[in-house]
Amino acid sequence: MVLRYCRARLARVSGYVHHSDDVAQEVCIALLAALPRYRDMGRPFVAFVFGIAAHKVADALRGSARADLPTDSVPDRPDDGPGPEETAVRTVEAERARALLSELPEQQRRLLVMRVIAGLTADETGNVLGMSAGAVRVAQHRALARLREVAVANRLF
Numbered sequence: 001m002v003l004r005y006c007r008a009r010l011a012r013v014s015g016y017v018h019h020s021d022d023v024a025q026e027v028c029i030a031l032l033a034a035l036p037r038y039r040d041m042g043r044p045f046v047a048f049v050f051g052i053a054a055h056k057v058a059d060a061l062r063g064s065a066r067a068d069l070p071t072d073s074v075p076d077r078p079d080d081g082p083g084p085e086e087t088a089v090r091t092v093e094a095e096r097a098r099a100l101l102s103e104l105p106e107q108q109r110r111l112l113v114m115r116v117i118a119g120l121t122a123d124e125t126g127n128v129l130g131m132s133a134g135a136v137r138v139a140q141h142r143a144l145a146r147l148r149e150v151a152v153a154n155r156l157f
Helices: 002-010 017-037 045-064 084-102 106-117 122-129 133-153
Strands: none
Touching: 002 017, 002 045, 002 106, 017 045, 045 122, 084 106, 084 133, 106 122, 106 133, 122 133
């Protein structure tokens, strides 16, 4: 779950998604260090874990502006990655998706990121957000309906 969350959050920074494994490992190390301080206060343990993950991802995103991406000086094989056109289209689509998501309230935005982008189940998302699985599904339906309304109003469809 943590790795999927890190991948989803770091994918928005071009070329930085390959650090997801490292950030997820940092989350695990920080979690082990924080376990002695953990106190059960009625919230699910998963919420504690995702709180640590959110901080570690934020640290990584802050560092992404300063970090150099390692590259080979001479590639061993042809580049099979997306070309400039596909990269541009993906960037524009990601910007549209971010703009649409910014129209949602924070709770709905977090819910959609966890359910759709990170791929968490309704139960997992409910544990993090303090909702039942049924409430997560209803809130997801409402959030997607709101996104459709905004997209139609902005003529993005």
